[in-house]
Amino acid sequence: MSAVRRAYDALPHYEQSLFRQLGCHPGPHFTRLQACALSGSSANAVTVDAALINLLAVRLIKRTASGLFAFHDDAVRAHAQQLAAAPQIEPAERRLYEHYLRSAAKAARLLDPGRDHLQRRYESTAPAVVARIGTPETAWRWIVTEQAALCKGFCRTALTYPCLHWQLVDELWVLWERQRDHQWAMEAHHTGLQAARACGDQLGIVRMLTSYGMVAGAVDPDLAGDLLRQAKASSPCGESL
Structure with a gap:
């Protein structure tokens, strides 16, 4: 099992869900507000902030030089996109x-x-x-x-x-x-x-x-x-x- 899959499997359910949703983002980076939109949360949702912190901690996402978020590397992005391919x-x-x-x-x-x-x-x-x-x-x-x-x-x-x-x-x-x-x-x-x-x-x-x-x-x-x-x-x- 790859390190990416192990890190994903160890996440709580909400973080797993957000990670899958981030996989359908088309760009090279994403914002906190886009994570809120994907999850169906309001712009001030603390649950999204906590999930992003956890995803950063396990190195599934990272901060860019401009302060935006991005997947940690191509392997992580590919796994997220694969999970996001489901009709749900x-x-x-x-x-x-x-x-x-x-x-x-x-x-x-x-x-x-x-x-x-x-x-x-x-x-x-x-x-x-x-x-x-x-x-x-x-x-x-x-x-x-x-x-x-x-x-x-x-x-x-x-x-x-x-x-x-x-x-x-x-x-x-x-x-x-x-x-x-x-x-x-x-x-x-x-x-x-x-x-x-x-x-x-x-x-x-x-x-x-x-x-x-x-x-x-x-x-x-x-x-x-x-x-x-x-x-x-x-x-x-x-x-x-």
Whole structure:
């Protein structure tokens, strides 16, 4: 039996559960608040703090130089991801991506207050956990810090949580505007449009057609024109959002 498995088996039940839930986090690091979201706990849950301390003590997780948490090494991450592959983990995973959506929505409203921000929809009944974002500077820092996790996580949300996926793509409009990463932006909006259609969300479809068309303008003008015409035809008011 590997040292990782022995350390995991020796944990109390709650710590084992949190470790499994952390395995579905898509990024290279995670925060205490994300651990709270995964576990379904409130932002001030002392049980999560105690569990993280125990996981640190047995060297399953570590602190990064920037003060975030990460798995201790690749072997630990692989074991956590293997445990997180069970279908029972999906409620925790949904809570994590709802945390991302709530936090992205908060950041977007600080960074682009003039945009027509849509009302967001959540399914989880767990306490709402939102990143601590209070200024445009902290909002942008949060987006940049979480960019790698969001990029990788989109592969999962597009397939499993389509209604969350298109909303996340929409809330990251400020990132597409500022960074001009056309490949990721195109891929995200392509899957975002598919996700909105899969949900049957007409407002989401129009929003994705519009923003996808704007992103595509710098890469494929013909596609951009087609998308914006579809957006106008699909909008109840005859105009794209």
